Amino acid sequence: MSGGLLIAGFLATTNAGRVALARDGARPGGRDLAAALAAGAVLIAAAAAAADPLLDALDISPESFRIGAGLVLAVGGAVSLIRPRRSGPFAAVLVTPELACFAISAGAEEPLPQVLGAAALALAVAALAALAPRPEAIGRVAPFLAALQLVVGVALVVAGVRDV
Amino acid sequence: MPAAPEGGRAGWRRHAPWLAAQVALWVAVAAILRLALVPGESCPAVGRAEAARAIDAGADWLVEGQRPDGRFRYGYLADEGRPAPGYNVTRHAGVMDALYRVGRVGPANAALGYVEANLIHHDGWTAFAPSGEDANVGAAALLAVALVHRREATGDRDHDAVLRGLGRFIVAQQRPDGSILQYWSRATGASVPGVFGKFSTGEAFYALALMDRAFPGEGWLPPARRTADYLSTRRDAAEGHAFRQSDHWAAYGLATLAPAGLTEAEAGYARWLAGYFGFLVRLESQRVGRPLNPFSESGASLGTVGEGTTALWRLAGSDPRLADLRDRLGDRSACLAGILVERQVARTAPDPSARGAWFADGYTQMDDQQHAVAALLGALPALG
Numbered sequence: 001m002s003g004g005l006l007i008a009g010f011l012a013t014t015n016a017g018r019v020a021l022a023r024d025g026a027r028p029g030g031r032d033l034a035a036a037l038a039a040g041a042v043l044i045a046a047a048a049a050a051a052d053p054l055l056d057a058l059d060i061s062p063e064s065f066r067i068g069a070g071l072v073l074a075v076g077g078a079v080s081l082i083r084p085r086r087s088g089p090f091a092a093v094l095v096t097p098e099l100a101c102f103a104i105s106a107g108a109e110e111p112l113p114q115v116l117g118a119a120a121l122a123l124a125v126a127a128l129a130a131l132a133p134r135p136e137a138i139g140r141v142a143p144f145l146a147a148l149q150l151v152v153g154v155a156l157v158v159a160g161v162r163d164v
Numbered sequence: 165m166p167a168a169p170e171g172g173r174a175g176w177r178r179h180a181p182w183l184a185a186q187v188a189l190w191v192a193v194a195a196i197l198r199l200a201l202v203p204g205e206s207c208p209a210v211g212r213a214e215a216a217r218a219i220d221a222g223a224d225w226l227v228e229g230q231r232p233d234g235r236f237r238y239g240y241l242a243d244e245g246r247p248a249p250g251y252n253v254t255r256h257a258g259v260m261d262a263l264y265r266v267g268r269v270g271p272a273n274a275a276l277g278y279v280e281a282n283l284i285h286h287d288g289w290t291a292f293a294p295s296g297e298d299a300n301v302g303a304a305a306l307l308a309v310a311l312v313h314r315r316e317a318t319g320d321r322d323h324d325a326v327l328r329g330l331g332r333f334i335v336a337q338q339r340p341d342g343s344i345l346q347y348w349s350r351a352t353g354a355s356v357p358g359v360f361g362k363f364s365t366g367e368a369f370y371a372l373a374l375m376d377r378a379f380p381g382e383g384w385l386p387p388a389r390r391t392a393d394y395l396s397t398r399r400d401a402a403e404g405h406a407f408r409q410s411d412h413w414a415a416y417g418l419a420t421l422a423p424a425g426l427t428e429a430e431a432g433y434a435r436w437l438a439g440y441f442g443f444l445v446r447l448e449s450q451r452v453g454r455p456l457n458p459f460s461e462s463g464a465s466l467g468t469v470g471e472g473t474t475a476l477w478r479l480a481g482s483d484p485r486l487a488d489l490r491d492r493l494g495d496r497s498a499c500l501a502g503i504l505v506e507r508q509v510a511r512t513a514p515d516p517s518a519r520g521a522w523f524a525d526g527y528t529q530m531d532d533q534q535h536a537v538a539a540l541l542g543a544l545p546a547l548g
Contacts, residue, residue: 164441
């Protein structure tokens with residue numbers, strides 16, 4: 001997985017535009033903002049750190065899991081394209097199957113510091129989106145990041161099929 | 165009316181339906197991933213001794229069905245308990261090669277008797293085709309491969325003239341772009357234009373690469389390279405394939421050509437083939453032991469995947485550009501060897517004509533054993 005794909009994958013699956021739209025709808029307080037970022041960070045760190053033992057326990061090679069993760073990202077991206085605004089509590093806005101799958105796939109293939117570095121960058125962007133004064137404007141990028149997620153998903157599937 | 169700020173138990177209670185939907189979503193995603201998209205990969209454990217016994221049993225099936233004229237039993241229908249009719253000289257040559265490689269020189273030499281009775285000599289070259297059939301490059305190429313392996317196994321040089329004649333036939337069928345015309349017609353006395361085989365081009369490349377190994381400096385390397393370049397860069401578009409073709413013979417050829425050094429295009433092609441075969445092994449391992457497995461792969465199908473994987477595993481050990489693939493190709497080779505051993509009919513099976521064979525839908529034929537045996541032979545060094 002290239003560094004570019006790693007960053008693109010986390011930017012797409014954390015989708016700062018969707019975070020801004022959620023904030024616009026839910027009017028979260030400071031604690032909710034912190035809780036959302038913490039939930040996203042914990043999900044990523046746990047998934048990436050547990051990737052190797054988890055896939056070993058399930059008898060799945062990282063290359064094969066990449067195909068499954070890619071399909072989850074592609075479907076999730078397509079759904080977000082149609083319906084970028086999600087219901088539910090703001091604190092859980094980043095807790096999605098696609099973020100978990102991407103973090104597992106990345107964690108199984110790349111060194112943990114590299115994965116966490118790319119994820120931190122994406123979470124920082126999401127935090128900025130959550131704190132922006134005009135969230136509805138930031139929310140307009142949500143479909144584009146959903147499209148990026150779909151593209152990253154397809155790229156993961158292709159890479160998973162082509163890898164040994 | 166603006167939405168109320170979030171927070172507190174009341175806020176979460178308000179989201180109870182959402183929470184239930186989320187739990188259902190996560191469970192559904194996990195279940196779909198596990199059951200449909202990414203089932204567990206199961207690789208039956210196998211050691212060298214067990215794989216060697218499976219090779220012996222597969223070779224026994226071939227040898228026990230050999231007829232007095234040197235031909236082999238072509239196929240066998242287990243449900244009906246009867247042999248299947250038909251014959252194919254390319255497969256005859258392929259089985260001969262497998263037997264030379266596993267050290268069954270006597271039966272392979274008997275098969276060579278059938279070959280010698282069906283050689284065509286024309287315009288300085290030699291081909292292998294029974295009367296009434298056009299000369300097929302695939303048959304000539306696999307015969308050349310078998311004779312090189314015979315030469316290496318026995319040290320006997322008696323068939324070098326035939327071998328060189330076969331090489332000249334392959335070169336005569338080669339076009340300037342490296343493509344290989346599959347047939348030479350007895351009726352017209354000329355190559356059949358515009359017909360290319362799915363596997364015969366790779367078989368020709370492998371034969372030429374082996375010819376260079378057997379007779380270094382005799383000029384076999386340039387035509388081998390020409391076809392290698394064609395396979396690596398142009399074959400699929402030129403022959404109208406929508407998708408890049410898998411080719412275990414090309415994998416053998418690339419591994420054989422490695423000491424002379426591969427070009428970047430050839431190394432890239434080897435990497436693509438490694439990915440293709442690796443994916444197929446993973447896919448097959450996901451179907452091991454699954455009760456609802458609707459597919460049944462033949463010994464030839466599994467064997468060719470194993471042959472390609474093991475050939476590229478050897479190549480990855482000698483070409484530093486592919487070194488990063490070596491361990492995974494070794495794992496895939498061992499995995500497929502385990503699957504092959506598990507799916508072989510046991511020596512203790514009640515039907516003696518089925519013992520040692522690999523069946524799909526109740527049918528086996530000579531190339532099922534040829535490819536499965538060759539795959540296991542290639543995997544032996546990768547097994548613990």
